[in-house]
Amino acid sequence: MSIDFSKAAGVHDDALRLRAERTKVLASNIANVSTPGFQARDIDFAASLRSALGSGDGSGDGFNGELALDTGDQDMKYRVPYHPAQDGNTVELGVEQAAFAQNALDFQTSLSFVNMKLKGLAKAISGQ
Numbered sequence: 203m204s205i206d207f208s209k210a211a212g213v214h215d216d217a218l219r220l221r222a223e224r225t226k227v228l229a230s231n232i233a234n235v236s237t238p239g240f241q242a243r244d245i246d247f248a249a250s251l252r253s254a255l256g257s258g259d260g261s262g263d264g265f266n267g268e269l270a271l272d273t274g275d276q277d278m279k280y281r282v283p284y285h286p287a288q289d290g291n292t293v294e295l296g297v298e299q300a301a302f303a304q305n306a307l308d309f310q311t312s313l314s315f316v317n318m319k320l321k322g323l324a325k326a327i328s329g330q
Contacts, residue, residue, distance in 0.1 A: 212319070214312040216254040220247060221309040228302040231281070231293050238289035242281035242298065250277040 224245045234240040283292040 212315075213251070213255065214316045214319075216251060217312045218309065218316070220245065220250050220254065221305055221312065224305050225302070225309070227278075228298055228305060231298045232295065232302065235291070235293045235295050235298070237293075238291055240291045240293060242283070242293045244279055244281050244301065246277045246279055253277065 224247060227243055227245055231240075231242045231244075281292060281297070283294055284297070285294065286292060
């Protein structure tokens with residue numbers, strides 16, 4: 203009998219991949235804070251995770267890590283600025299930094315859950 207690690211990790215496998223992709227998008231926003239006309243983007247995490255999981259009906263094949271800025275994916279959204287800049291840039295540094303920090307914490311949380319699951323499996327395998 204073999205162990206299916208993707209089932210053992212549960213939702214956190216796809217969540218970690220989506221969080222990593224969102225980190226790239228948020229880092230791109232922060233890097234372009236001074237670029238005239240740059241439009242801040244973000245991933246709709248909840249919608250992306252639902253589509254990765256197939257809405258619970260078993261039809262989803264998981265997130266493949268190919269959500270990119272140029273795909274026009276419905277889960278990628280433009281961020282609406284609180285205070286638009288005159289040069290057309292919609293990146294607000296404080297908002298992006300807060301989103302980046304929250305995403306990093308959420309990534310760490312999912313990573314901790316995966317770590318606990320794997321430690322539990324290791325104990326079960328060793329007979330403890």
